[in-house]
Amino acid sequence: DAGVIQSPRHEVTEMGQEVTLRCKPISGHNSLFWYRQTMMRGLELLIYFNNNVPIDDSGMPEDRFSAKMPNASFSTLKIQPSEPRDSAVYFCASSFTGPGNEQFFGPGTRLTVL
Amino acid sequence: AQSVAQPEDQVNVAEGNPLTVKCTYSVSGNPYLFWYVQYPNRGLQFLLKYITGDNLVKGSYGFEAEFNKSQTSFHLKKPSALVSDSALYFCAVRGNDYKLSFGAGTTVTVRA
Numbered sequence: 001d002a003g004v005i006q007s008p009r010h011e012v013t014e015m016g017q018e019v020t021l022r023c024k025p026i027s028g029h030n031s032l033f034w035y036r037q038t039m040m041r042g043l044e045l046l047i048y049f050n051n052n053v054p055i056d057d058s059g060m061p062e063d064r065f066s067a068k069m070p071n072a073s074f075s076t077l078k079i080q081p082s083e084p085r086d087s088a089v090y091f092c093a094s095s096f097t098g099p100g101n102e103q104f105f106g107p108g109t110r111l112t113v114l
Numbered sequence: 115a116q117s118v119a120q121p122e123d124q125v126n127v128a129e130g131n132p133l134t135v136k137c138t139y140s141v142s143g144n145p146y147l148f149w150y151v152q153y154p155n156r157g158l159q160f161l162l163k164y165i166t167g168d169n170l171v172k173g174s175y176g177f178e179a180e181f182n183k184s185q186t187s188f189h190l191k192k193p194s195a196l197v198s199d200s201a202l203y204f205c206a207v208r209g210n211d212y213k214l215s216f217g218a219g220t221t222v223t224v225r226a
Contacts, residue, residue, distance in 0.1 A: 100165040105157035
């Protein structure tokens with residue numbers, strides 16, 4: 001298995017532009033998580049999907065952020081409009097459902113908003 | 115609410131010496147505990163986990179961790195550190211739901 005796949009690996013954009021991050025989870029996993037990592041705040045859970053349904057989006061910073069999971073093999077995280085404070089590394093992770101199952105992380109997307 | 119504390123921002127050891135990275139946790143109910151490692155410009159990589167059973171858990175790359183319920187700790191250990199073990203290490207805890215709470219991370223530097 002190729003593991004969790006994320007694209008792009010790096011994104012540089014200007015303030016106000018729309019940014020779309022993509023994730024392909026490990027085949028068979030039914031839980032998907034989006035995280036944001038910054039030096040100041042560490043790892044933050046943004047949203048959690050189970051069986052393609054958003055279960056908890058309380059970590060999404062504001063209405064500028066949205067996430068979708070149209071099928072079991074694809075998810076997107078969109079920021080519109082982007083702001084400099086959105087600059088961070090965004091990780092997607094997937095797992096089997098259940099508290100004892102470890103999450104597998106993708107390589108991340110490093111987003112820089114100028 | 116659940117939480118994880120990693121009291122040391124940095125741990126420095128010489129190659130060949132034992133390595134310990136400390137972690138304490140707080141959670142309601144039975145804890146599910148995890149250790150992850152992150153190399154520069156990479157995602158988090160799973161090392162090991164404790165669910166139930168034996169308090170000493172063995173994982174990847176020669177790492178092990180000891181679960182101590184009375185001290186609510188889950189310290190990561192390696193008997194003989196390698197330079198290639200230099201990385202950022204995260205402890206994480208989960209209760210009976212989906213939320214995985216991470217510690218702030220400990221940077222390990224192993225000098226040759």
